[in-house]
Amino acid sequence: MTTPRTAQSGTPLTFTSYVQARGPVLLRTARSLTANPSDAEDLLQTALTKTYVAWENIEDHRALDGYVRRALVNTRTSQWRKRRVDEYAVDELPEPDPLPEPDPAEQQAIREAMWQAVRKLPERQRAMVVLRYYEDMSEAATAELLGVSVGTVKSAVSRALAKLREDTELVAVTRPQVLAA
Structure with a gap:
Protein backbone atom coordinates (compact mmCIF):
# COMPACT_ATOMS: atom_id res chain seq x y z
CA MET A 1 0.00 0.00 0.00
CA THR A 2 1.20 3.45 -0.76
CA THR A 3 0.54 6.78 0.86
CA PRO A 4 -1.17 9.29 -1.42
CA ARG A 5 1.26 11.81 -2.87
CA THR A 6 0.70 15.43 -3.72
CA ALA A 7 0.27 16.09 -7.41
CA GLN A 8 2.97 18.74 -7.71
CA SER A 9 5.83 17.62 -5.49
CA GLY A 10 5.48 13.88 -5.33
CA THR A 11 5.94 13.99 -1.54
CA PRO A 12 3.60 11.93 0.62
CA LEU A 13 0.42 13.75 1.63
CA THR A 14 -0.32 13.27 5.31
CA PHE A 15 -3.82 13.00 6.66
CA THR A 16 -3.19 15.97 8.95
CA SER A 17 -2.04 18.24 6.13
CA TYR A 18 -5.02 17.17 4.01
CA VAL A 19 -7.47 18.01 6.82
CA GLN A 20 -5.77 21.35 7.48
CA ALA A 21 -5.90 22.28 3.79
CA ARG A 22 -9.38 21.00 2.91
CA GLY A 23 -11.17 21.12 6.28
CA PRO A 24 -13.02 24.44 5.74
CA VAL A 25 -14.28 23.36 2.31
CA LEU A 26 -15.43 20.01 3.66
CA LEU A 27 -17.11 21.70 6.62
CA ARG A 28 -19.11 23.87 4.22
CA THR A 29 -20.21 20.71 2.45
CA ALA A 30 -21.23 19.15 5.77
CA ARG A 31 -23.16 22.30 6.71
CA SER A 32 -25.09 22.09 3.47
CA LEU A 33 -26.22 18.59 4.47
CA THR A 34 -27.44 19.52 7.98
CA ALA A 35 -29.50 22.27 9.52
CA ASN A 36 -27.36 22.65 12.62
CA PRO A 37 -23.68 23.77 12.60
CA SER A 38 -22.76 21.47 15.48
CA ASP A 39 -24.38 18.53 13.63
CA ALA A 40 -22.27 19.47 10.60
CA GLU A 41 -19.10 19.36 12.69
CA ASP A 42 -20.07 15.94 14.04
CA LEU A 43 -20.85 14.74 10.53
CA LEU A 44 -17.47 15.92 9.21
CA GLN A 45 -15.67 14.34 12.16
CA THR A 46 -17.33 10.98 11.44
CA ALA A 47 -16.52 11.20 7.71
CA LEU A 48 -12.90 12.11 8.45
CA THR A 49 -12.66 9.17 10.84
CA LYS A 50 -13.78 6.87 8.04
CA THR A 51 -11.28 8.52 5.70
CA TYR A 52 -8.47 8.08 8.20
CA VAL A 53 -9.23 4.36 8.52
CA ALA A 54 -9.08 3.97 4.73
CA TRP A 55 -6.19 6.43 4.20
CA GLU A 56 -3.66 3.83 3.13
CA ASN A 57 -6.04 2.38 0.52
CA ILE A 58 -6.67 5.68 -1.29
CA GLU A 59 -4.14 5.90 -4.10
CA ASP A 60 -5.25 8.92 -6.12
CA HIS A 61 -4.94 12.33 -4.46
CA ARG A 62 -7.59 13.76 -6.79
CA ALA A 63 -10.08 11.27 -5.38
CA LEU A 64 -9.68 12.38 -1.74
CA ASP A 65 -12.31 15.13 -1.84
CA GLY A 66 -14.73 12.84 -3.62
CA TYR A 67 -14.07 10.08 -1.09
CA VAL A 68 -14.71 12.40 1.87
CA ARG A 69 -17.80 13.92 0.26
CA ARG A 70 -19.20 10.45 -0.40
CA ALA A 71 -18.46 9.56 3.25
CA LEU A 72 -20.31 12.73 4.31
CA VAL A 73 -23.37 11.90 2.21
CA ASN A 74 -23.41 8.24 3.26
CA THR A 75 -23.03 9.11 6.94
CA ARG A 76 -25.77 11.72 6.75
CA THR A 77 -28.07 9.26 4.98
CA SER A 78 -27.42 6.67 7.70
CA GLN A 79 -28.17 9.23 10.40
CA TRP A 80 -31.36 10.24 8.64
CA ARG A 81 -32.49 6.63 8.37
CA LYS A 82 -31.77 5.93 12.04
CA ARG A 83 -33.61 9.06 13.12
CA ARG A 84 -36.54 8.15 10.95
CA VAL A 85 -36.85 4.75 12.67
CA ASP A 86 -36.93 6.44 16.07
CA GLU A 87 -40.02 8.44 15.13
CA TYR A 88 -43.38 6.74 15.36
CA ALA A 89 -47.03 7.68 15.19
CA VAL A 90 -49.16 7.63 18.31
CA ASP A 91 -52.90 7.55 18.78
CA GLU A 92 -52.89 10.13 21.57
CA LEU A 93 -50.96 13.32 21.99
CA PRO A 94 -48.73 13.40 25.06
CA GLU A 95 -49.80 15.44 28.03
CA PRO A 96 -48.50 18.99 27.80
CA ASP A 97 -45.76 19.97 30.19
CA PRO A 98 -47.14 21.60 33.30
CA LEU A 99 -46.63 25.31 33.62
CA PRO A 100 -43.28 26.17 35.17
CA GLU A 101 -43.26 26.85 38.87
CA PRO A 102 -43.46 30.56 39.66
CA ASP A 103 -40.25 32.18 40.79
Whole structure:
Protein backbone atom coordinates (compact mmCIF):
# COMPACT_ATOMS: atom_id res chain seq x y z
CA MET A 1 0.00 0.00 0.00
CA THR A 2 1.20 3.45 -0.76
CA THR A 3 0.54 6.78 0.86
CA PRO A 4 -1.17 9.29 -1.42
CA ARG A 5 1.26 11.81 -2.87
CA THR A 6 0.70 15.43 -3.72
CA ALA A 7 0.27 16.09 -7.41
CA GLN A 8 2.97 18.74 -7.71
CA SER A 9 5.83 17.62 -5.49
CA GLY A 10 5.48 13.88 -5.33
CA THR A 11 5.94 13.99 -1.54
CA PRO A 12 3.60 11.93 0.62
CA LEU A 13 0.42 13.75 1.63
CA THR A 14 -0.32 13.27 5.31
CA PHE A 15 -3.82 13.00 6.66
CA THR A 16 -3.19 15.97 8.95
CA SER A 17 -2.04 18.24 6.13
CA TYR A 18 -5.02 17.17 4.01
CA VAL A 19 -7.47 18.01 6.82
CA GLN A 20 -5.77 21.35 7.48
CA ALA A 21 -5.90 22.28 3.79
CA ARG A 22 -9.38 21.00 2.91
CA GLY A 23 -11.17 21.12 6.28
CA PRO A 24 -13.02 24.44 5.74
CA VAL A 25 -14.28 23.36 2.31
CA LEU A 26 -15.43 20.01 3.66
CA LEU A 27 -17.11 21.70 6.62
CA ARG A 28 -19.11 23.87 4.22
CA THR A 29 -20.21 20.71 2.45
CA ALA A 30 -21.23 19.15 5.77
CA ARG A 31 -23.16 22.30 6.71
CA SER A 32 -25.09 22.09 3.47
CA LEU A 33 -26.22 18.59 4.47
CA THR A 34 -27.44 19.52 7.98
CA ALA A 35 -29.50 22.27 9.52
CA ASN A 36 -27.36 22.65 12.62
CA PRO A 37 -23.68 23.77 12.60
CA SER A 38 -22.76 21.47 15.48
CA ASP A 39 -24.38 18.53 13.63
CA ALA A 40 -22.27 19.47 10.60
CA GLU A 41 -19.10 19.36 12.69
CA ASP A 42 -20.07 15.94 14.04
CA LEU A 43 -20.85 14.74 10.53
CA LEU A 44 -17.47 15.92 9.21
CA GLN A 45 -15.67 14.34 12.16
CA THR A 46 -17.33 10.98 11.44
CA ALA A 47 -16.52 11.20 7.71
CA LEU A 48 -12.90 12.11 8.45
CA THR A 49 -12.66 9.17 10.84
CA LYS A 50 -13.78 6.87 8.04
CA THR A 51 -11.28 8.52 5.70
CA TYR A 52 -8.47 8.08 8.20
CA VAL A 53 -9.23 4.36 8.52
CA ALA A 54 -9.08 3.97 4.73
CA TRP A 55 -6.19 6.43 4.20
CA GLU A 56 -3.66 3.83 3.13
CA ASN A 57 -6.04 2.38 0.52
CA ILE A 58 -6.67 5.68 -1.29
CA GLU A 59 -4.14 5.90 -4.10
CA ASP A 60 -5.25 8.92 -6.12
CA HIS A 61 -4.94 12.33 -4.46
CA ARG A 62 -7.59 13.76 -6.79
CA ALA A 63 -10.08 11.27 -5.38
CA LEU A 64 -9.68 12.38 -1.74
CA ASP A 65 -12.31 15.13 -1.84
CA GLY A 66 -14.73 12.84 -3.62
CA TYR A 67 -14.07 10.08 -1.09
CA VAL A 68 -14.71 12.40 1.87
CA ARG A 69 -17.80 13.92 0.26
CA ARG A 70 -19.20 10.45 -0.40
CA ALA A 71 -18.46 9.56 3.25
CA LEU A 72 -20.31 12.73 4.31
CA VAL A 73 -23.37 11.90 2.21
CA ASN A 74 -23.41 8.24 3.26
CA THR A 75 -23.03 9.11 6.94
CA ARG A 76 -25.77 11.72 6.75
CA THR A 77 -28.07 9.26 4.98
CA SER A 78 -27.42 6.67 7.70
CA GLN A 79 -28.17 9.23 10.40
CA TRP A 80 -31.36 10.24 8.64
CA ARG A 81 -32.49 6.63 8.37
CA LYS A 82 -31.77 5.93 12.04
CA ARG A 83 -33.61 9.06 13.12
CA ARG A 84 -36.54 8.15 10.95
CA VAL A 85 -36.85 4.75 12.67
CA ASP A 86 -36.93 6.44 16.07
CA GLU A 87 -40.02 8.44 15.13
CA TYR A 88 -43.38 6.74 15.36
CA ALA A 89 -47.03 7.68 15.19
CA VAL A 90 -49.16 7.63 18.31
CA ASP A 91 -52.90 7.55 18.78
CA GLU A 92 -52.89 10.13 21.57
CA LEU A 93 -50.96 13.32 21.99
CA PRO A 94 -48.73 13.40 25.06
CA GLU A 95 -49.80 15.44 28.03
CA PRO A 96 -48.50 18.99 27.80
CA ASP A 97 -45.76 19.97 30.19
CA PRO A 98 -47.14 21.60 33.30
CA LEU A 99 -46.63 25.31 33.62
CA PRO A 100 -43.28 26.17 35.17
CA GLU A 101 -43.26 26.85 38.87
CA PRO A 102 -43.46 30.56 39.66
CA ASP A 103 -40.25 32.18 40.79
CA PRO A 104 -40.27 32.47 44.62
CA ALA A 105 -38.51 35.83 44.46
CA GLU A 106 -41.16 37.17 42.10
CA GLN A 107 -43.91 35.79 44.32
CA GLN A 108 -42.37 37.52 47.35
CA ALA A 109 -42.05 40.82 45.45
CA ILE A 110 -45.72 40.62 44.44
CA ARG A 111 -46.80 39.91 48.03
CA GLU A 112 -44.76 42.84 49.36
CA ALA A 113 -46.11 45.19 46.67
CA MET A 114 -49.65 44.06 47.41
CA TRP A 115 -49.28 44.73 51.15
CA GLN A 116 -47.75 48.14 50.44
CA ALA A 117 -50.72 49.01 48.23
CA VAL A 118 -53.24 47.71 50.80
CA ARG A 119 -51.54 49.80 53.52
CA LYS A 120 -52.13 52.93 51.40
CA LEU A 121 -55.92 52.37 51.45
CA PRO A 122 -58.07 54.28 53.92
CA GLU A 123 -58.44 52.36 57.20
CA ARG A 124 -62.06 51.32 56.62
CA GLN A 125 -61.45 50.06 53.07
CA ARG A 126 -58.27 48.33 54.18
CA ALA A 127 -60.14 46.49 56.96
CA MET A 128 -62.84 45.34 54.57
CA VAL A 129 -60.34 44.13 51.91
CA VAL A 130 -58.32 42.25 54.52
CA LEU A 131 -61.38 40.58 55.98
CA ARG A 132 -62.86 39.70 52.57
CA TYR A 133 -59.77 38.50 50.73
CA TYR A 134 -57.11 37.64 53.30
CA GLU A 135 -59.40 36.25 56.00
CA ASP A 136 -61.79 34.88 53.34
CA MET A 137 -64.89 36.14 55.13
CA SER A 138 -68.22 36.59 53.35
CA GLU A 139 -69.71 40.03 52.76
CA ALA A 140 -72.32 39.37 55.43
CA ALA A 141 -69.75 38.24 58.00
CA THR A 142 -67.55 41.25 57.24
CA ALA A 143 -70.53 43.60 57.57
CA GLU A 144 -71.57 42.02 60.88
CA LEU A 145 -68.03 42.17 62.30
CA LEU A 146 -67.59 45.85 61.35
CA GLY A 147 -71.16 46.83 62.24
CA VAL A 148 -72.09 48.10 58.77
CA SER A 149 -74.53 47.01 56.08
CA VAL A 150 -73.67 44.47 53.37
CA GLY A 151 -74.14 47.21 50.75
CA THR A 152 -71.51 49.34 52.50
CA VAL A 153 -69.06 46.42 52.41
CA LYS A 154 -69.73 45.86 48.71
CA SER A 155 -69.25 49.49 47.72
CA ALA A 156 -66.19 50.04 49.95
CA VAL A 157 -64.49 46.87 48.68
CA SER A 158 -65.30 47.84 45.10
CA ARG A 159 -63.70 51.28 45.55
CA ALA A 160 -60.68 49.72 47.30
CA LEU A 161 -60.13 47.23 44.47
CA ALA A 162 -60.34 50.06 41.92
CA LYS A 163 -57.63 51.93 43.85
CA LEU A 164 -55.47 48.81 43.95
CA ARG A 165 -55.84 48.34 40.17
CA GLU A 166 -54.70 51.93 39.64
CA ASP A 167 -51.68 51.70 41.99
CA THR A 168 -48.72 52.12 39.61
CA GLU A 169 -46.21 50.42 41.92
CA LEU A 170 -48.43 47.36 42.22
CA VAL A 171 -49.12 47.27 38.47
CA ALA A 172 -45.38 47.51 37.76
CA VAL A 173 -44.70 44.38 39.82
CA THR A 174 -47.71 42.29 38.83
CA ARG A 175 -47.93 43.21 35.14
CA PRO A 176 -44.57 44.51 33.88
CA GLN A 177 -45.40 43.61 30.25
CA VAL A 178 -48.34 46.08 30.33
CA LEU A 179 -46.03 48.96 31.23
CA ALA A 180 -43.47 47.98 28.59
CA ALA A 181 -46.05 48.15 25.79
